[in-house]
Amino acid sequence: MNYKMMYVKAPGVIKLLGEHAVVYGKTAVAAAIDLYTKAEVIERSDHIIIELSDINRSISFEKHDIEEMKDRISNIKELIKESDKERTALLAILSNFNNVNYHIKISSSIPMQKGLASSAALSVAFATLLAKLNNIDDEKSIIEIARIGEKIFHENENAGLIDTNTSFYGGIVIFNKKTGIDRINKELDISIIDTGPKKSTAETVAHVANLYKEKTFYVESILDDIERQTQLGIKAIREDNYEELINAMCKDHQLLRELGVSTYNLDKVVEIAMQEGAGAKLSGGGGGGIAIALNLNERAIEKIKAMNFDIINAKITNQAAQYFLQS
DSSP states (O other), X not given: OOGGGEEEEEEXXXXXXXXXXXXXXXXXXXXXXXXXXXXXEEEEOSXXXXXXXXXXXXXXXXXXXXXXXXXXXXXXXXXXXXXXXXXXXXXXXXXXXXXXXXXXXXXXXXXXXXXXOHHHHHHHHHHHHHHHHTTOOOHHHHHHHHHHHHHHHHTOTTTTXXXXXXXXXXXXXXXXXXXXXXXXXXXXXXXXXXXXXEOOHHHHHHHHHHHHHHSXXXXXXXXXXXXXHHHHHHHHHHTTOHHHHHHHHHHHHHHHHHTTXXXXXXXXXXXXXXXXXXXXXXXXXXXXXXXXXXXXXXHHHHHHHTXXXXXXXXXXXXXXXXXXXXX
């Protein structure tokens, strides 16, 4: 095998429906998009070198770093407290493999810290590449290793289950804590609107948790309504009924707004989309960042661009995380 010619691409992820409610046992729907993180072998090396080209950082590891992490990996509560998230996450993933003496470059077309699961795609691409180099094909093991990185990036022991599975398998992924994961093969054009900086997911999740403590009955009623819209959206996806999917998305956004995780900019994008017969909603943790939209017409696009928001035309893709040998 020519290691110099090997690379893995893993897709970014959007949340179609059910974010925040999923924390409380409801259903969430995520989808892989055709923006990718690429992890590639540059060369064999006496030292382990991971080059993060998008943030212009190169991290080196020695053998003793790996051995030390192997002793610490079971204590995820301590690892998520580490201040250097990139170094800790990469090292934690590396510690699950024996054959790791490479110079590996990681690059991405996924905007960072916007709610597009850039860290999940990084963790999946990196773990999948290392698994291939170690002749490991156990999909569940690879996903669990990638999740370690997500837990560290998001400082949450429960993070990453939806995003890593969606980035690894591609397509549309339906997740519920009780029933597990289901997947739909579907490709669909979608617009991603960047409304500006966002709060961390940890911050918005904490906000909802505090609201739940203060107004339990009120929040539970909203979560039940979100679940209803999610189920209607899933039915619409299966039946290719995009008018009903648009309705579910818009109603879902209004419910998330009631939970206090939207912003003026996100609400304005949804308002414009609805005025023009399209559908839109925040995607992910909220508190800024991206909105996703279906069926935006030219007038809606012009209005959104007039607000100085960037629009990315993307596609929900069935492309899973895959390794390639360059020709």
